[in-house]
Amino acid sequence: MAVIRDVMPAFELLQPDTAADAQKLLEEHGEDAWAMAGGLDSFDWLKDRIKKPKVLVDLSGVEELKGIRVSSDGVEIGAMTTLTEVANHPAIRGEYGVLAQAVDVVASPQIRNQGTLGGNVSQDARCWYYRGGWPCYRAGGNICYADTPVGRNREHAIFGANRCVAVHPSDSAPALIALDAKFVMQTPKGERVVDAEDYFVGPELNITRLNILGPGDLLTAIRIPATWAGANFYFEKVRDRNVWDFPLMNVASAIKLSGEAIGDIRIAVNAAAPKPMRLKSVEDAVRGKPGNTETGEMAGRLAVEGAVPLQFNAYKIPLMRSLVKRAISGVAPPQWTQDAAILNDAAREATWRS
């Protein structure tokens, strides 16, 4: 499709100052309303004329949705806090490093300066047939263009496909699942808090949404309990280019050792399925075992059991096996994936010193 460079079609722009107002506006306008956080996912849809909301509720002026509050129970991150802010925050870098690492490798510096944590977990699927405006299942049609013998599906799902084979594109989501985060929403029925993994929905439940947010719902904050503070973390993202790209796959784990053995663990991968996958069978299998290569090998094999590759994405099976193995073996991530994080460390030290 040609890239349209003209001004977007008109919409009503509402700019509330408080979360309560924002929620009310979303409720009032229902299906006509579009909640915009950083806008980086929204603008593609609007500029390409694929989604045409009548009313845009711009959340960028809602100060109470921004910022990171640290308490003895953990941290609460406002949904409108930018990814740069999350990545730079001393408490998150110090105690919940897996999240800092994850958001550090999202897209590009400018996108992290504007993109928000709430937006990152609530963004839509990146399947190009869907993004290109094809009338696929996810768009309300009754066909999947990616899952055909010639469909381009190298980036698509090896698990959980149900008519739609798109994957969830978020880097922060698996880290938040590993940290057992809670998502706080304001809904027409009042406040609702869910576990991170329950925030996301697969196509078997709702093929047109990647998360549980419905009309009138507003994600306000993400709470990370202190349970996993300072655990042994692992995050790795594999992508085609080291900037801008969405993950081909990523993995996040939090491990508490008891002696030499893995005492407790949470592990999740994303971009393998239509929603971030918490690998409970792996968690159960490795608890009590030493965090070494042997356990990692076993975990990797277990993780990919039941995977169903499409025409062009079978590589994701060995990829997932390796990522899970590395996340559990207690090894350092390969250097090339960590360049960005290491570089940022050096730069940040300079900032905090100054």
Next chain:
Amino acid sequence: MPEMEDAKISASKEHRITRRRFILGVIAGGAVVGAASYKILSPGGRTRGAGERWITLNVNGRMRRVEVMRQETLAWTLRYKLGLTGTKLGCDRAECGACTVLIDDVPHYSCSVLTNTVRGKRVTTIEGLAGADGTLHPVQQAVVDEQGFQCAFCMSGFIMSAVGFLKKHPAPTRTELAHGISGNLCRCQDYNKILDAMMRGAEYMRRA
């Protein structure tokens, strides 16, 4: 040869219509057209908190009154309403970085910011870097000294990214700087020369 041409242009500056001035003239005339199309596109009455038609923006230290559509991006306003055509529009999809400007000193893709959301913030474009007397910003001077770009379409975006990054990280290594400006693309693939120029710019900024 290049020097001679430069001299000729500056000598006849007074009574020549340069390409840039011609474009700016068209933009000033276009304000009326902009207002007319807004009325056609607008979906009816105003509701509470609606984006305003006339807004005041702080651009390059000056308060500018400008009429904007609700769906207008900052890149559009800067280029076609305020005549600040130094900000380039490449992809218009937050994928190339040519439109990078500073909002409160932080680099943003201006193609992906609604103008109505930057009220009360400081916007800095490439035109706002040089001093009032025309002295170039250290990074701009470094680009001139190193001849850092080929076609230079991406240049203002790269410079704005680098300036934003260097404000926070004044003494980066070459690799750190590369990471800092990794949100910008150069289709001439001139990255090494660009990094040479930006590293020199960092050095000039530290000395200044």
